[in-house]
Amino acid sequence: MPLEYIYNKIKNTIRKLDMRIERAKYGYIEKLPHNIEYFxxxxxxxxxxxxxxxxxxxxxxxxxxxxxxKDMIKKINKVAAALKAAGAEKGENITxxxxxxxxxxxxxxxxxxxxxxxxxxxxxxxxxEIEEYLNQAHSRIMLCIDISYPKVEAIIKNTxxxxxxxxxxxxxxxxxxxxxxxxxxxRKNHIKKSQHVITWxxxxxxxxxxxxxxxxxxxxxxxxxxxxxxxxxxxxxxxxLSNLNFNAQALGAKYLVPELIKPEHTFLTFLPNxxxxxxxxxxxxxxxxxxxxxxxxxxxxxxxxKYIKKYKINIxxxxxxxxxxxxxxxxxxxxxRGIKGVxxxxxxxxMSNKEKINDFLxxxxxxxxxxxxxxxxxxxxxxxxxxxxxxxxxxxxxxPIPDNDVRILDLKTKKEVNLGEDGEIIxxxxxxxxxxxxxxxxxxxxxxxxxxKKYLRTGDIGYIDQHGVVHFRxxxxxxxxxxxxxxxxxxxxxxxxxxxxxxACAVVGREDKVRGEKVVVFVVPKKDISERAVKKELTAIYxxxxxxxxxxxxxxxxxxxxxxxxxxxxxxxxEQL
Numbered sequence: 001m002p003l004e005y006i007y008n009k010i011k012n013t014i015r016k017l018d019m020r021i022e023r024a025k026y027g028y029i030e031k032l033p034h035n036i037e038y039f040x041x042x043x044x045x046x047x048x049x050x051x052x053x054x055x056x057x058x059x060x061x062x063x064x065x066x067x068x069x070k071d072m073i074k075k076i077n078k079v080a081a082a083l084k085a086a087g088a089e090k091g092e093n094i095t096x097x098x099x100x101x102x103x104x105x106x107x108x109x110x111x112x113x114x115x116x117x118x119x120x121x122x123x124x125x126x127x128x129e130i131e132e133y134l135n136q137a138h139s140r141i142m143l144c145i146d147i148s149y150p151k152v153e154a155i156i157k158n159t160x161x162x163x164x165x166x167x168x169x170x171x172x173x174x175x176x177x178x179x180x181x182x183x184x185x186x187r188k189n190h191i192k193k194s195q196h197v198i199t200w201x202x203x204x205x206x207x208x209x210x211x212x213x214x215x216x217x218x219x220x221x222x223x224x225x226x227x228x229x230x231x232x233x234x235x236x237x238x239x240x241l242s243n244l245n246f247n248a249q250a251l252g253a254k255y256l257v258p259e260l261i262k263p264e265h266t267f268l269t270f271l272p273n274x275x276x277x278x279x280x281x282x283x284x285x286x287x288x289x290x291x292x293x294x295x296x297x298x299x300x301x302x303x304x305x306k307y308i309k310k311y312k313i314n315i316x317x318x319x320x321x322x323x324x325x326x327x328x329x330x331x332x333x334x335x336x337r338g339i340k341g342v343x344x345x346x347x348x349x350x351m352s353n354k355e356k357i358n359d360f361l362x363x364x365x366x367x368x369x370x371x372x373x374x375x376x377x378x379x380x381x382x383x384x385x386x387x388x389x390x391x392x393x394x395x396x397x398x399x400p401i402p403d404n405d406v407r408i409l410d411l412k413t414k415k416e417v418n419l420g421e422d423g424e425i426i427x428x429x430x431x432x433x434x435x436x437x438x439x440x441x442x443x444x445x446x447x448x449x450x451x452x453k454k455y456l457r458t459g460d461i462g463y464i465d466q467h468g469v470v471h472f473r474x475x476x477x478x479x480x481x482x483x484x485x486x487x488x489x490x491x492x493x494x495x496x497x498x499x500x501x502x503x504a505c506a507v508v509g510r511e512d513k514v515r516g517e518k519v520v521v522f523v524v525p526k527k528d529i530s531e532r533a534v535k536k537e538l539t540a541i542y543x544x545x546x547x548x549x550x551x552x553x554x555x556x557x558x559x560x561x562x563x564x565x566x567x568x569x570x571x572x573x574x575e576q577l
Contacts, residue, residue, distance in 0.1 A: 036251065036252075036255075036402050036403065038220065038244060038247060038248050038251060038430070039220065039244075039247040039251070040219075040220050041218065041219075041220060041243065041247075042112045042113070042115075042218040042220075042222070042224065042243045043108075043109060043112045043224055043243050043246055043247065043284060044076065044109045044110075044112040044113040044215075045218075046247050046250075046284075046288050047069075047072075047073070047076075047109055047284075047287050047288065048073055050069060050287060050288055050289065050290050051069035051070055051072065051073045053290060054069050054263055054290035055068065055069050055070040056068055056069070056070065057069050057263060057290050057291075057292065058292045059071075059072045059287060059292065059293070060072060060102050060105060060292075060293060060295060061266075061292055061293070061294045061295065061311060062101065062102050062172050062173065062294075062295045063172075063173040063174060063177045063178075064173070064174035064176075064177050065102070065172050065173060065174050067102060067172075069290065072105070072106070075102075075106045076105075076106050076109045076110050076113060077110075077113070077214065078106075078204060078207045079106045079107055079110035079204070079207070080110040080113040080114050080214035080215070081207035081208075081210040081214045082110075082203050082204050082205075082206050082207040082210070083110055083111065083114055083116070083141070083214070084114060084210045084212075084214045085206040085207060085209045085210040086141060086163055086203070086206060087140075087141075088111075088114055088116055088140075088141055089114075089116070090114060090115030090116060090216045090218075091115060091116065091117070092116050092117070092139075092140065093116070093117045093118075093119045093137035093138060093139050093226060094107075094111045094116050094117070094118060094119060094139060094140075094141045094142065094143075095118075095119040095120075095121055095133070095134060095137060095139040095141070095142035095143070095144075095161075096108060096111070096118055096119065096120055096121065096142070096143050096273075096274075097121040097122075097123050097125075097130065097142060097143065097144045097145065097148055097152070098123060098143060098144070098145050098167075098273070098274075099123055099145060099169065099272060099273075099297035099298060100269055100270065100272060100273055100278075100283075100295040100296060100297050101145075101167070101169055101171070101172060101295060101297055102171075102172040102295065103143070103167045103171055103172065103200060104143070104273055105273075105283070105295070107143045108273065110214075112218070112224055112243070113214060113215050113216070114214050114215070114216050115216030115217070115218045115222070117137075117223045117224060117225065117226060117240075118224065118225050118226070119133065119134075119137040119139055119142075119226045119238075120225060120226065120227050120228075120273065120274040120279070121133050121134075121228070121274060122228075122272070122274050122565060123144075123145050123147070123148040123274075124148075124565055125148075125151075126151070127151045127154050127155050128155075129236065130148075130151055130152060130155060131155040131158055131159060132236065133228060133236070133238070134155075134159040134160070134161060135158070135159055135160070136226075136238045136437055136438060137226055137238060137437065138160050139159070139160060139161055140160055140161060140162045140163070141161070141162065141163050141165070142161055142163075142164050142165070143165045143167065144164055144165065144166050144167075145166075145167065145168075145169060146166050146167065146168045146169075146191065147169075149164070149166050149191055149197075152164060153192065153197075156196075161196075162196060163196055163197075163198065164196060164197045164198075165198055165199070165200055165203045166191055166197060166198070166199055166200070167199070167200035169297050171200055218243060219243075220242065220243050220244040220247065221242050221243070221244055221434075222242060222243055223240050223241070223242055223434060224241060224242055224243045224245070224246065225240075225241045225245075225246070225279070226238045226239065226240055226241075226437055227239050227241065227274065227275075227276055227279075227377050228274075228377075229376070229377040229378065237436045237437065237439055237442060238436060238437030238438070238439075239276075239377050239378055239433050239436060239437070240433055240434040240435055240436070240437055241276070241380055241433055241434070242433075242434055244430055245380040245430065245431060245432075245433070246279070246280050246284050246380060247284075247288070248401070248402075248403065248430040248431065249280050249281075249284075249285065249380050249381070249382060249383065249401065249430075249431060250280070250284060250285040250288040250289070251288075251402075252383075252401025252402045252403070252404070252430075253281070253285060253382070253385055253401055254289070255401070255402060256385040256386075256387050256398065256399060256401055257341070257343070257371060257385050257386075257387055259340060259341055259388070260315055260340070260341035260343065261285065261286070261289045261291065262289070262291070263289060263290035263291060264291075264314075265286070265291045265292070265314040265315050265340065265341075266291065266292040266293070266294060266311060266312060266313050266314050266315065267282055267286045267291055267292070267293045267294065267313070267314070267315045267317065268294050268296065268307055268308070268311070268313045268315070268316055268317075269282040269283055269286070269293040269294060269295050269296065270282075270296035270299040270318070270322075271317060271318060271319070271346075272566070275346070275377075275381070275566055276375070276376075276377040276380055276381025276382075277317075277345050277346050277373065277375065277381040277382055278381075279381065280380055280381040280382060281317055281343070281345070281373060281381065281382055282317050286315075291315075294307065294311045294313065299322070301325040301328075301329075304325055304326060304329045305329050305330065305331060305335070308331075308335070308336070308338075308339070309335065312338055313338065313339065314338055314339060314340045314341065315339075315340060315341045315342075315343075316339060316341070316342045316343070317342075317343045317344075317345070317373070318343075318344065318345075318346075319344065319345065319346040319347050319566065319567050319568060320344055320346075320347050320348070320349040320353065321347075321563065321567040321568070322567070323342075323344060323349070323353070323357050323370065324353075324504075326357065326360065327356060327357060327360045331364045332364070333363075333364065333365060334364065334365030335364055335365065336361055336364035336365050336366040337364075337365035337366060338366075339361065339366040339368050340366075340367075340368055341368055341371070342357070342361065342366075342368045342369070342370045342371065343370070343371050343372070343373045343385070344370055344371070344372060344373070345372065345373035345374065345375070345381075345382060346566065346568060347568045347569065348472065348490050348493075349370070349372070350490075350493060350494045350497050351394040351395075351494060352494065352497045352498065353497070354370050354391075354392075357370045358370055369388060369391050369392070370391065371385065371386045371387070371388065371391045371398075372384075372385065372386040372391070372396075372397045372398055373385050373386075374397040374398065374470070374472065375431070376458055376459075376460075377433075378432070378433045378446065378456055378458075379404075379427055379431040379432055379433065379456060379458070380431045380432075380433070382401075382431075383400055383401055383404045383406075383427060383429070383431035384397050384398050384399065384400050384401070384404075384406070384470055385398045385399070385401065386398030386399075387399070390469050393469065393471070394494075395462075395471045395472055395473065395490075396465075396469045396470070396471050397462070397469075397470050397471065397472045398469065398470060399468060399469065399470070400427065400429070400470065401431065403429050403430045404427055404428070404429030404430060404431050404432075405427065405428045405429050405453075405455075406425060406426070406427050406464065406470055407425075407426050407427075407428075407450060407455060407464075408421065408422070408423040408424065408425060408426070408462065408463055408464055409423045409424045409425075409426050409448065409450070409455075409457075410423045411423060411424055411461075411476075414448065416450060416451075417463075419463075419464055419465060419466055420463055420464075420465060420466070421463055422461055422462070422463050422473055422486075423461065423462075423463070424457060424458065424459070424460065424461060424476060425458045425460045425461070425462045425470065425472075426448060426450070426455035426456060426457055426458065427455060427456050427458065428453050428454060428455045428456070432456045433456070459475060459476045459477060460472060460473075460474070460475055460476060461473040461474045461475075461476055461479060461488070472490070473488045473490065473491075474488035474489055474490050474491075478490075478507075478508075478509075478571060480507075480508075480509035480517045480519055481509075481516055481517055482509075482512070482515045482516060482517050482518060482519065482549060483515045483516065483549055485549045485550075487509075487519060487549070487550050489506075489507035489508070489509075489519075490507075491546075491550070492507045492519060492521060492546065492550060492552065493505050493506065493507050493521075495541060495542065495545045495546055496521055496523065496538065496541075498541050498545070499534065499537050499538050499541055500526075501525060501526055501529045501533060501534045501537055502523055502524070502525060502526065502534060502538070503524045503525060503526045503527075504523075504524040504560075504561055505521055505522060505523045505524065505561075506521070506522045506561050506569050506571065506574055507519060507520070507521045507522075507552070508520055508522070508571055508574050508575050509575075510554070510575070512553075515553075518553040518554065519550065519551070519552040519553055519554075520552060520553065520554040520555075520556060521538075521552040521554070521555050521556070522556050522557075522558045522561065522574055522577075523538070523555060523556070523557050523558065524557075524558055524559065524560060524561060525557060531557045534557070535555055538555060556577070558577075561574070562574065
């Protein structure tokens with residue numbers, strides 16, 4: 001028996017024992033398993049195993065084109081061979097600048113199959129952002145959606161890119177659907193084909209030139225994905241995530257929210273793959289368990305009813321804005337009876353909105369209730385999920401998935417606080433990133449050592465109750481300090497939404513010479529409601545529900561809240577208004 005095998009076995013046993021002791025402290029040891037056997041391999045390997053179990057299940061559904069697991073693996077293998085023919089090597093960073101399409105799925109898993117790393121870029125990024133991401137990763141090969149190609153063409157000379165594979169979103173659509181799509185949404189992109197720029201079909205044709213097996217053996221802890229986030233300072237950083245990060249997330253979620261993950265379920269996959277929550281929860285997790293994912297490259301809220309009805313959707317995962325769209329969509333009495341699970345993540349959702357969504361689901365025949373997913377890109381997008389037992393807790397976000405240890409750190413002393421006390425949420429475990437790309441200094445800053453172990457700082461404030469449930473208070477960056485008091489914007493937003501005349505709201509802090517910071521609330525009033533009436537009612541509500549130091553010093557009215565590319569409220573934009 002190899003010494004390495006014995007060493008890993010002992011190390012794993014010690015880790016499990018250690019985590020068991022740590023978890024017992026929070027009283028939820030009985031809720032989670034303690035001896036999980038995690039998948040030992042890559043993301044491709046996990047999906048390949050799923051294809052062996054469910055070869056004839058539909059894996060991808062895309063505009064009337066259905067691809068089974070068996071066919072998906074064949075296509076991934078062909079893309080892997082084409083990558084090898086193009087000179088791709090194990091360990092190099094290959095860029096994917098795509099929305100949710102079958103080609104993106106094939107390329108993502110093919111990159112993993114050959115042992116390379118997928119560098120995921122938002123297709124709507126600016127020229128300078130794309131240039132920065134390509135240079136951080138030193139990518140030589142990239143897959144690009146045709147609508148983003150002009151931006152790539154403008155900056156490619158400033159990068160290491162040697163080959164750009166360009167594909168249209170229509171490539172895998174059924175013939176009739178493709179024709180209609182091109183007529184209604186088609187954009188003419190004049191692509192200058194050369195030895196450095198080729199179409200998807202030409203790229204695939206090169207697969208036959210590779211002789212051999214493109215598959216490379218990878219370890220579960222090897223880097224698999226690079227994603228970009230603001231990190232600790234706001235400047236975009238490449239976040240290195242491993243195969244185990246996503247495989248452990250998929251298996252861990254199965255234990256916390258088993259009702260969501262069954263081979264017969266269909267996920268509406270519109271959250272983008274270049275977002276960790278979208279990649280992990282909406283793409284890899286369902287494919288890990290033999291589910292069907294309906295790929296939506298760009299969500300059209302007006303077609304939400306059509307998506308759900310046509311594709312017989314069972315699982316909805318989205319950001320709070322998506323569920324606002326859902327409740328404004330007209331459905332028949334029992335049209336949502338097929339919805340078995342609903343998960344909100346990526347941003348805070350108020351209790352009043354939760355209740356509104358749950359009532360809407362029940363009214364239209366679904367027994368599902370909205371559950372939370374919590375995480376950040378540095379922790380694989382999601383490492384806390386709320387089972388149904390805690391889904392109705394106002395600020396409860398749930399339990400950490402197995403083998404993730406969550407603690408609460410005092411903001412001043414940097415020591416662990418007692419149960420029920422507020423502090424920064426920190427996490428140690430299988431969800432935590434390997435580090436920031438080419439940035440050891442920022443990597444060092446985002447970790448803190450507690451009791452001899454390294455924990456990732458989330459930048460979020462919360463607490464853990466006596467049952468082990470993690471509760472979210474506020475983003476640390478959003479916390480407002482006024483006259484020495486800590487004020488949580490999420491709490492003020494929750495109170496503001498008690499006003500039936502308010503459609504939406506957001507709270508920010510503004511510099512104040514007397515208080516340090518003052519609370520400003522931006523309010524979107526409901527249609528045909530006067531600002532005066534809203535202001536009068538809000539003043540009364542704030543007096544009833546908020547401490548005097550918490551009450552907004554300024555109420556500003558706005559037609560709509562600005563949103564980021566990922567449909568989250570753009571607080572930075574509000575701070576500039």
